[in-house]
Each structure stands twice: as structure tokens, then as C-alpha cells.
Amino acid sequence: MHKWFNRTPQARLLAGGFGLVILIGAILLMLPISLMPGKQLNFLDALFEATSAVCVTGLTVVVPGQTFNLFGRFVLAILIQIGGMGVVLLGILLIRVAGGKMGLKTRSLFVAAQNLTDYFDLQKLATIILRITFTFEAIGAICLWFPLMRYFNPLQAFGHACFLSVSAFNNAGFDVFAGGDSLIPFAGDAAFCMTISILVIIGSFGFLALIDLWKKKFCWRKLSLTTKIAAFMTVFLLSAGTILLKFTTGQTWLEAWFQSVIARTAGFASYPLSAFSNGALLVFIVLMFIGASPNSTGGGIKTTTAFVIGLKAISSSTAHDEDSCFFRKVPNLVFTQAFTVLFYGLMVVFIATFLICVAESHLALSDVLTEVVSAFATVGSSTGITASLQPVSRVILIVVMFTGRLGPVTIANLLVTGRAHSASFTEENVLIG
Template identity: 45%
Template sequence: MELLKRQSPGRLIVLGFAGVILLGTFLLMMPVSVREGQQVSFINALFTSTSAVCVTGLIAIDTADHFTVFGRTIVALLIQIGGLGVTSVGVGLILLTGKRVGMKGRLMVKEAMNVGSLKGMVRLVKAVLLMTLCFEAAGAALSFLVFVQDYPPVQALGISVFHAVAAFNNSGFDILGGLRNLIPYQNDILLNLTTSGLIIFGGLGFLVILDIGRKRSFKKLCLHSKVVITMSVILLTAGTLLLKATEDISWLGAFFQSVSARTAGFSSYPIGEFTNAGLFVLIILMFIGASPGSTGGGIKTSTFFALVQATKSAATNQHCSAFHRKLPYEVLSKAFIITFLSMLVVCTGTFFLCILEPEYTFVQILFEITSAFGTVGLSTGITPELGDAGKYIVILTMFIGRLGPLTIASIWSFRPAAAARYSEESITIG
């Protein structure tokens, strides 16, 4: 216990996620979790648990076909814990017992939710938990109106609750069976819009939603909220138009897949039948992902925005600014570092998977790894066919994608920054 107290918040968060994943793995392997006549190996249980905790949605085995109601409940709980974050759930449990949250717990919440200040951490966690409950309850109620038409009421309720949890937490799991995802409901307007709404709000970030609730005017919002909302609208619009132009799908389908690629992973059309152009559009959307402090992954909308603004300022020889505010150098530097590390993770994972699975095309493998890194869950259909070594590559990629490459890199920092400074000398760039 004393050893844990000495660890940095980043390390504790990583250990927390790893611990929940291992616990989920063993729970999913229990006989009470597995349907009669089915078998769940350790690698498939680990893959499912990692995908759930990392709110991804990639599946090696179909959730409905292999797991009982108890097993599917475990998956839903893992998705909820992964979406909210192990730290937020832990603080919530401490609050329920009436105990005081210590400084270490507040630091971990600050680190996990990417907040700039320790002020109001407990209030923030309470607001996040209440917000999540409200969105998921509303989503479950609306989804029930659709599913009750095809399933008995009790089963429809279970599917609706599971779907609402998965959608708001940007995890593309479904329990409809047969690896169908939402393809049977590709023309259902209510379910498509309900799911899209849950994904969008879950991907905006809790701080942005709270800011919108307080200010209720775009002009009054903080810079971060303006950037997130602007980029979300641009990416959703561009994604919809490009997918409609490259694929033979409806406008509803194009919009839904554009939303889902930011990082939910639900599919209303067979992704494996998309053209290379359509898959490339989805790869870009998946890599950018959702927004900081949300349930989604990717390099984040604000990071991409900072890259664009920095490039624009370099080309025009102007200050890097947005909405009449100058962006700090530290923000731009962090954006480039995160993007570089993320590209390194995707390239490395793609390289090794190309070696391990030579029967698949480069686009299929790049799509799979990008989906894993962005914690999206979309697949061209190759996930269940991967060998054990390939699955471990995807598992590691999902884990890094959920926690962020910068967080993973920081856990190896054992020493404080050196006080000595070297003299400066320039090098030629470009």
C-alpha cells in the first residue's frame, strides 16, 4: 500500500485500468458468464475485457452469442467503468460511503480528466456521474421504443440499457447477436438519431457539456468549448459528405457512420464492403477521434485544431490564435508530441500485424489498428479471424489508445527534470 502511495497519478491510472481489465477477464471466463455449449478462451476473454474497459467495441467473439445475461452485464459494467474512468468511479464509490476524498484521489481525477486545476474535483465527479445517468436513462428509454417492436419487453429493456451505456461511452458493443451490430436498423430514424445523439454528447467531453449548460450561448463559452464544438461540427459534416460521395449508402447512413467513426464503432452498413476511399475517410476520422475529457479516444479534436492553427500561422507568419485568443506554445508543442506518438503507435502496430497476418491487405490492417488506437471498434470483419499474436497486438493498441500515448510514455519517468541546461544551437529544418 505504501508503495502505491509513492506512485505518480499517471502510473496509478494505468495500473487501475490494467487491474480492471484482468478482473473482467476472469469474470468473463467463469461458467456463469458463458452460454451453454460455448467456450471462451483466455485470449478472447482478455480481448473482450480490454475492448470493453477501453470503450472500443472490437470483438473477437460475438457478445450475445457467447455470454449469458450475467456475462453481458459484466461487459456493460466494464464499459461504464472504462468510459467514466477508473478514477472517477473510485471517487464516486468513496463519496457513496460518506468518506472524504484525499489529495491523491483529487490529483488522479485531475490527471484522468485532463483538468487544469484541482479546484472543484469532487463537484466535478458528482456532476459527471449525474450527467452520465441522465443521458443513459434518456437513451435507454428512446431505444426501448425501437427494440420492443422486435423483442419481448424484458429483453428489449436489457438491450436498450446495454445499448445506451455502450453508445454514450462511445463503445461499439451490441448484444443483437450474429455479428450484425446495427445493420438490421440502418433505416430506423429514431434509433440512428438516438444513438448518434448519445455518441456526440459522450464525445464532446464532460467539461464542455457542463460549460454549455452554464453559459447557454456560444459566444460566452470558454475557448476550449468553442474549439471542440466547432471541430466536431466540421468533422461530422465533412465525414458525412465524403462518405456519401464515396459509398452507395443513404444520407442517414453516411451521417451515422461519420458520427460513429468519432469513436463509437457502431456500424449500420457492412464496413468490409466499403471502398478504399471510404475506408480512408473513416481512418482519418478514427485517428482524430473525440474530445479531451470525453468517453472517446483518438488524438482528440482540440489536438487536430491546434495542429491546423499552428500550420496556418507558420504559413502566414502570424501569431497562432483562435477566436481572438492566442494559443500558448505549450499547447502547440503538446499537440505535435501527441500526434507524433500516436502515429508511431499506429505505424508500429500496423507493421507487426502485417507480419503476423500477411493474408490481409494493408488497408484492412491499417484500418484495424487505427480503430483499436482510436478506441473506435469499427472493423472490416477481420478481428475474429486474427491469430492469438495478432489479438495481443490489438489489445496493446487499445490499451495505449484509451490511456493516451503520452500517459503511457510518462510512466517510465523515474527522475525529476535535470537542473542543468545546455547551450542552444539551431539546426536546419525543411
């Protein structure tokens, strides 16, 4: 077993780990012990729910608050927590509890899973990430408990607060309210919406960036380039999204802000997407596709990827092609990685949208595209078509959610066969544009 573990490629181990957790979660969710009296869940629907939870997406084919009992909701919360932290990080936690040590393979898996570029002191880093996660979730649960007591008795409010805090920080977008209307009934509650917003923003900012901010005492000059880009893009996307959504829909400023935040891969809703204008829906889709920052609980192609691609496009159009920002030059390898992520992301969205359009010819393209981008970027927002999709479309979305959580490049690495060639061909120029 140890030899197999060491010889197996990292991409396969990551995919296998997530796949195993999803399978176990699906089995648990479909058992009668997890369901409300009189409720049944077939394997495909249970698999969809488990995949959505582990991939911290939030798309659902049932109403969780009307389908799962206390145990089922607990299983759902655990799956979300595992998905947000990552299977490898959970494994490191278990190793620490058991008093064991991290081997080289475990360290390399952690580096791959967290999108790191170096090994650092990984055991210490993993501990810090766990502390950040549980600290903010605990604070979030307490802050949500008070506004929720206006709608529920103290015990029910506490249960909802704990679940929502885990869901929000991990950018999952699940809720267990009985109505199935997400957070629309609480759209006017500023304290509630702002608490959810802050949890989503912190969870989507990236653990390394949060650590960097704390260690450098929020001194902009001392921050790493990645942290600066993540901070700049976070402020820019939230501000631009709020303004654009405000003037393309009938939302209040609070609702527009909240929708701009949750488009960063959270999946909650304070305003129905089905009521969005085409312009607002386009803005929302772009925000979803970009998603969160690297090394965070969110998905999408990541804020740094979008920034680097924009930087290269602008830099290549000017007289001085310096590829620099914030007084730092960006390496050429980073641009290659960014365009690779963009290419595979667009391909996944295009193929899945095409297949679902074929299977669901009665649906509007905008609805299908929203659903697919939401699944790929692990957002969970929907125009309301998820529950009505045919089994084949649900399977496609399961694959898309899985791909989006692991990353399309990681999935592509699973399909790579053969060895690299030692020889290379003669270089020749290609006309572009």
C-alpha cells in the same frame, strides 16, 4: 499501503487501476456463469473482450450476443461503464457513497485521468459528471426502447435498450444482438439511428464542455476556448464526414451520417466497412484517428489536438504568425503538447500496423491499418478481420487498446527513468523543409 499509494506516480496508478479492472473482467467473462450453454472462452479471448470493454473500444473476437448470457452481458456493461467513467471517477463515487473524503493524491489522479488543468471543486465536478452520465443513459434507454419493441418483445427490447444506451454514451460500440451484424439490420430505422447518434455525440463532446454549455446557456461569446473548438470541430467533422462518405460509398444520407458519427470512437456499424471504397476507408481512418473531444468517453488524439495542429500550420504559413482563434491567443505550451500527442499516436499506429502486417502477411494493409487505428482510437470498427487474427496479433491489439485508452503520452511517462538534468546544451538552429 497508504505510503505506497502516495509515492507511486500517477501514470502507474492509472495504468494499474485499468489493468486490474481488465484482469478481473477477463476472469469473470471466461467463467461458465457468464457464458451461454456449450460456449467456452479461453483466457486470451476473455482478456481481449475485457480490454475492449474497459477501453470502450468495441473490437471483439466473439459475437457477444451468441457467447454471453445475461450475467455475462451485465459484466460487459459494467466494464464499459467503468471504462467510460474512468477507474478514478468510480473510486470517487465509492468514496462518496461510503461518506469519505478525497485526499490530495486522489484529487491529483482525477485531474490526470480527466485531462484537467486545475483542481476546481473536484468532488462537485465528479458528482456532476456522474449525474450527466446516468441521466443521458437513462433517457437514451427509454428512447431506444420504443423503436426496439418493433423487433423484440418488450422485455428483450428493454434489455437491449439499456445495454445499447450504456454502450453508445460511453462510445464503446458493443451490442448483444444474436446476429453479429452490429446495427446493420436497423440501418433504415431513423428514430433508432438518430438516438444512438445523439448519445454518441454527447458522450464524445466532453463533460467540461457540456457543463460549460449549460452554465453559459449556450451563449457562444461566453464559452471557453476549449468548448468553442470542441463545438466547431464536432460540427465540421460530422458534416465533412457525412458528405465525403455519401459520395464515396453507396450509402444513404442516414447511413453516411451514422458512419460519420460512429467514426468518432463509437464502433457501431449501419454499413459494412468491408464494402467501403479505398477513398471512403481513408476518410473513416482519419475520422477515427482524430476521435472525440477532451475529457469525454471517446478516444483518438482528440478534436482540440487536430485543431491546434492545423492552426499552427496555417498560422506559420501566413505573414502574421499570431497563433490565435476565436479572438484568443493559444499558448505555445499547448502546441508542444498537441504535437507530442500526435507524434506518439502516429508511432503507436505505425509500430502496431507493422508488427501485425508481419504476423498476418496475407492481410491487406488497409484492413490492418483500419484495425489498428480503430484499436488506438478506441473505436471498435473493423473490416471483419478481428476474429481471424492470430494470438500474437490479438496481444498487439490489446496493448494498442490499452495505450489508446490511457493515452500514449501517459504510457510514455511510465517508461521514463532517471532525473532531469540541471544543465542544458548550446542552442543551434535546424533547417526544416
